[in-house]
Amino acid sequence: MNYWLIKSEPKKYSWQQFKKDKKTVWDGVRNYAARNNLRDMKKGDLAFFYHSNDGMEIVGIAKVVKESYQDPTTTETAWLVVEFAPFKDIKKPITLEQIKKEPSLAKMDLVRLARLSVGKVTELEFTKVCMMGEVVFD
DNA sequence: GCCAACGTTGGC
DNA sequence: GCCAACGTTGGC
Numbered sequence A: 001m002n003y004w005l006i007k008s009e010p011k012k013y014s015w016q017q018f019k020k021d022k023k024t025v026w027d028g029v030r031n032y033a034a035r036n037n038l039r040d041m042k043k044g045d046l047a048f049f050y051h052s053n054d055g056m057e058i059v060g061i062a063k064v065v066k067e068s069y070q071d072p073t074t075t076e077t078a079w080l081v082v083e084f085a086p087f088k089d090i091k092k093p094i095t096l097e098q099i100k101k102e103p104s105l106a107k108m109d110l111v112r113l114a115r116l117s118v119g120k121v122t123e124l125e126f127t128k129v130c131m132m133g134e135v136v137f138d
Numbered sequence B, C: 001g002c003c004a005a006c007g008t009t010g011g012c
Helices: A015-021 A032-040 A096-101 A123-132
Strands: A003-008 A024-026 A046-051 A057-070 A080-095 A118-121
Touching (some): A015 A046, A015 A057, A046 A080
Antiparallel strands (some): A024 A080, A046 A057, A057 A080
């Protein structure tokens, strides 16, 4: 199982909207590093859902429900989409500020590669964020 | 193959 | 609204 982080501006597509939709196609990624991360996602992988610009915090966890296939919004064959479903809310959203202050999280892709819209998350980082956010797994 | 110019993202 | 970081493009 691998862990990821996907970013969205809440004005464009928020966690709340995502929950209403129950499922979404993550399209429009036009960056090779981000595309490679989409390509490497496996069904069942978990991804933090981060609100960029507005909020600047991790608000939930999404689950990969369909692995990558060609992005239907473009004819260019280079681009991929992945389908996600909401998995869990984060009771106490983790802000970028908290992440930067926490030494074990300060090196996350989210911080180091600020402009990358689909980043990797290590298992340690994933566990730490869940702890800080009081995420309960049943 | 280098690099300047330009565009985009996202934090502040 | 500004600007830093970074990716992409195109001229040479």
